[in-house]
Amino acid sequence: MRMELIQPFINAADAVFSECLQSPAKIIDLTMDEETYRRKGVAALIAIKGDIEGRVILDLSPEVAVKIASRLAGTELPATEQLVRETVCELANMVIGNSVTLLNDQGFRFKVFPPEVHDNETGLSGSADTEAMVLGMETPCGEIYLNIAMHYLHRRRRERETAAVLD
Amino acid sequence: MPQFAALHRKDNKSVRYLVVDDSVFARKNLIKMIETFGGEVAGEAGDGLTAIAEFNRTKPDIVLMDITMPQMEGIEAVERIVRQHSDARIVMVSSVGYQENILAALQKGAKHFVQKPVKPEVLYEILRYVLSDDPAAANSPVALAGDHHS
Numbered sequence: 626m627r628m629e630l631i632q633p634f635i636n637a638a639d640a641v642f643s644e645c646l647q648s649p650a651k652i653i654d655l656t657m658d659e660e661t662y663r664r665k666g667v668a669a670l671i672a673i674k675g676d677i678e679g680r681v682i683l684d685l686s687p688e689v690a691v692k693i694a695s696r697l698a699g700t701e702l703p704a705t706e707q708l709v710r711e712t713v714c715e716l717a718n719m720v721i722g723n724s725v726t727l728l729n730d731q732g733f734r735f736k737v738f739p740p741e742v743h744d745n746e747t748g749l750s751g752s753a754d755t756e757a758m759v760l761g762m763e764t765p766c767g768e769i770y771l772n773i774a775m776h777y778l779h780r781r782r783r784e785r786e787t788a789a790v791l792d
Numbered sequence: 793m794p795q796f797a798a799l800h801r802k803d804n805k806s807v808r809y810l811v812v813d814d815s816v817f818a819r820k821n822l823i824k825m826i827e828t829f830g831g832e833v834a835g836e837a838g839d840g841l842t843a844i845a846e847f848n849r850t851k852p853d854i855v856l857m858d859i860t861m862p863q864m865e866g867i868e869a870v871e872r873i874v875r876q877h878s879d880a881r882i883v884m885v886s887s888v889g890y891q892e893n894i895l896a897a898l899q900k901g902a903k904h905f906v907q908k909p910v911k912p913e914v915l916y917e918i919l920r921y922v923l924s925d926d927p928a929a930a931n932s933p934v935a936l937a938g939d940h941h942s
Contacts, residue, residue: 644909697821711817718815718860719908722887726907729890737888739860 630677630775631758637723638771642764646696654761658772665770667709667744669717675735677728679775683717689767696766714740796916798830799923801853807923808834810852812843814861822856822885825912829919840864847873854919859886859893867897874901881922885910
């Protein structure tokens, strides 16, 4: 997997967590993973299709999600399933939204799909044929994991570039 | 959160907001900021279609509108609201801040754009600016809350 595809996600995750939690986040783990993803808590999967295709999974424990939500709300919030799911989805939306903005600035075009939440015991295969980068970040509220599997779709980009030349 | 001087309408009444986002979590965060700016929540909606109905029902002073939502996306909702109410003040709030999105929203009639995660001080300045009814608002530089890519 190409590092230039991963870097925007790392930068965006760092910026979003630091801004939301008002404290810097620290990378504690960066590994390649070729197996079906086993989540560590509640996971939001966001699929991306276009010049770049793949998926990103944002994963954190329910306890961490409640701590983040409480920190953002400025008050202690009750730990409910809905709060956990909402928090995971919104964090995933912000990280992926900021990442695709960076990639779009580099000329890549694609569509981002709404997050799917996974909180059962099954593994997440996503794109099983693609190796993934697992990024662990330590925040003041606990650990957050990103599992990123991306690849270029050269054909579509070439087609668009050819069309632009012909126009 | 920092302290802010209350924002008022020209008749000195509180500013009334319609908050549109499919995430309850995101709406709560925006509402918390609005309240620190001295504003009132006129209504909430989780998709573009409900936003149109809520706009017609509540006639808010300002709409904070997400882009990616189920049923009807924010940019289409902006177009439909502005078609009926040309004086509607709509500020887009989205994590996806690339140029096509911003331009599309502004072309359909949105007044401004702020990227998530929203910094209260950035949103405050944008709201102050939009409330001033400056005709240049739509052409002003877009404020991206994520400074890392602005």
